[in-house]
Amino acid sequence: MQNKPFVLLGKEIPEGKRTVLDLEVAKLHTRTTVNVPVIIERSKKPGPVVLLLAGIHGDETNGVGIIREIISQKINKPITGTIICIPVFNIFGYLIQTREFPDGRDLNRMFPGSLNGSLASQFAYQFTKEIAPFVDYVVDFHTGGGERDNIAQIRCNKEDQKALELAKIFNPPMIVFSENITKSLRDTLHKMGKTILLFEGGKSKELNPTIINEGVNGTKNILIHLGLIEGEITVRETPIFINKAKWLRASHSGMFKIRAKNGTFVKKKEVLGVIQDPFGEFKKKIYAPFDCHVFCINKTPIVNKGEALFHLSIDE
Known part of the structure; x- marks a missing residue:
């Protein structure tokens, strides 16, 4: 639950207002600073802090499209609690439409990171120290790599009952049970006691309207369930469970x-x-x-x- 005052990246986030912060990644060789925009909507009433994150792999644009629609439709404006949106996490990869960080690393295998490691490791460390401790719930949006096209699905650990409950409320076509991968964002957040859902849908380098719609509707269900926004949870059909x-x-x-x-x-x-x-x-x-x-x-x-x-x- 959020506390008063709520401080993120060294700045106090005012109640009832929209705040955009920059998470500094690094400087280019031209000395141009590369920042990741962090969009925060904090209500006047205390409640959970939910992080919606996409683009940890720079070419996975469906997730970016999902968060873009959530912001456009003002779904990220809570009546209680705080909603943080990071539409493009791996800004380097997104700019040139590649999966990796400029150092060739997969950012989603570098957590919790290191203060003096590679560029990807340092960025993972910065996130782990400056943002992760202040959130309660996370939805991490992914797609299939390369030409692999995923049906819309939530992946979660079968033993994680809180995540499984939220996965059912998200109500995707499929729920895939999968173990946490060492050094992934999901594994690190789970070890920190956070509840995290990993959404997979479509393939890289596409904006699939069906996948984006599934992601938006499912996220809306989660936010309604947690009391951050008003509305009725939409249940289309019982998800298929992949053990x-x-x-x-x-x-x-x-x-x-x-x-x-x-x-x-x-x-x-x-x-x-x-x-x-x-x-x-x-x-x-x-x-x-x-x-x-x-x-x-x-x-x-x-x-x-x-x-x-x-x-x-x-x-x-």
């Missing part, structure tokens, strides 16, 4: 033609796709190895043998 999963990989190299629809249930031996050569002489069908849900598809047109193509649920 275990495996990647179905390409048995051959070639041109990849997709037959399965993302997010659907398929039966064993159903054709998911076809791999073929450019000369019209070779064609290999890809069959579902068992009854399962498809929740991520690699949409690259050319694949190599062993490349991950379909992420499938394993029903227990």
Whole structure:
């Protein structure tokens, strides 16, 4: 819960007002300062502090689009508590549409960071020390990497009951149980006692209206549930729970033609796709190895043998 006064990045945040702060990342070799805008809306009534964060990977633009819509629709204006929005966390990667930080590191594997480490590690350290301690709940927006297209989903640890409750309230099409990855933002925040949801939807370098809509509606549900905004929680349908999963990989190299629809249930031996050569002489069908849900598809047109193509649920 927020306290009075509420201080962030060394500045007191006034009640009932919008405040925009700059989280300084570094200076370019031209001496130009690179800042990450932090948008804070604090109500006049005390309540939880919720952080909405996107763009930890610079090419994952769907998450940026989600927070942009939340701000545009004024969903981030609370009646109690505080809502912090960081639409573009990895500003370097976002500017040139790459996943990594300029030092080549994956920022989401650098937490909690180090004061004297690499540039990515120093930035992770700054966030961990100056923002993370002051928030209660976090929604971290991601997409599939490269050409991997994720169905809208929330990922959370099965043992984290608070996160699981919020995942159900978010009401995505799918909830995927996954362990926290060491040195990720999710793992670090969990160890700090914060409740964090990781949203995955769509693929990198796109603005998918369906995915953005899922992210906005789900976040709105969370904020209503926590009492930060008014409204009624929207329940579309019961989410599908993915307890275990495996990647179905390409048995051959070639041109990849997709037959399965993302997010659907398929039966064993159903054709998911076809791999073929450019000369019209070779064609290999890809069959579902068992009854399962498809929740991520690699949409690259050319694949190599062993490349991950379909992420499938394993029903227990």
